[in-house]
Amino acid sequence: MSLRYIPVSSEEARRLRQGGSDAYGNAPERHISDGDGVPCRHCLGYVDAGEPYLIFAFRPFASLQPYAETGPVFMHAEECPMHDGASLPQILNSRANYLLRGYSEDERIVYGSGDVVDREEVEARAKALLARPDVASVHVRSTKYNCYQCRIVSA
Known part of the structure; x- marks a missing residue:
């Protein structure tokens, strides 16, 4: 995937x-x-x-x-190129860990999908969540401040 x-x-x-x-x-x-x-x-x-x-x-x-x-x-604040969507974003390549959470097609949290993962586990966990029929997208948040980072979907 x-x-x-x-x-x-x-x-x-x-x-x-x-x-x-x-x-x-x-x-x-x-x-x-x-x-x-x-x-x-x-x-x-x-x-x-x-x-x-x-x-x-x-x-x-x-x-x-x-x-x-x-x-x-x-x-x-000034124009920058939009991320290409295909490569792992630089902001997900820090020493931090991340909160990944699955959302349904109607933008509701899929209970049991939330997990804190290390940087090295982001892609594998996102793929596992997106393989579920009830998960349409995965949101990535920082664990330190709970700030939204990006959304991940199946390509």
């Missing part, structure tokens, strides 16, 4: 960079990166020290329902 890593879309990135409101109706905040762990949710890489970035509330769900979590994420 091949995996596809889904970042914030270029259309959404452009809208937010132009001052569009976030999931809470606020304009994104602009900051300068210190180069220490500022992961961009569009290119799925990191914002280098001295570069501007945005902080905004993001809800990676189309529907408004109890499982549609919202939280803070970062993104380059």
Whole structure:
């Protein structure tokens, strides 16, 4: 099974960079990166020290329902290339561990699918979850702050 890593879309990135409101109706905040762990949710890489970035509330769900979590994420303030979706994102290649959780087609958490895994286990765990008929996508979150990283689907 091949995996596809889904970042914030270029259309959404452009809208937010132009001052569009976030999931809470606020304009994104602009900051300068210190180069220490500022992961961009569009290119799925990191914002280098001295570069501007945005902080905004993001809800990676189309529907408004109890499982549609919202939280803070970062993104380059200036244009960056959208992640190609095919390769393991740079932001999932740190020494951290990650929370992976399966979601159904109707964007509901699939109970029993949540697991904390080391970086080396992300792809294998995502493949195992996506092999289940009740899991349509897998969300990856940081375990330290519970921040959304990206969504994984079968390619």
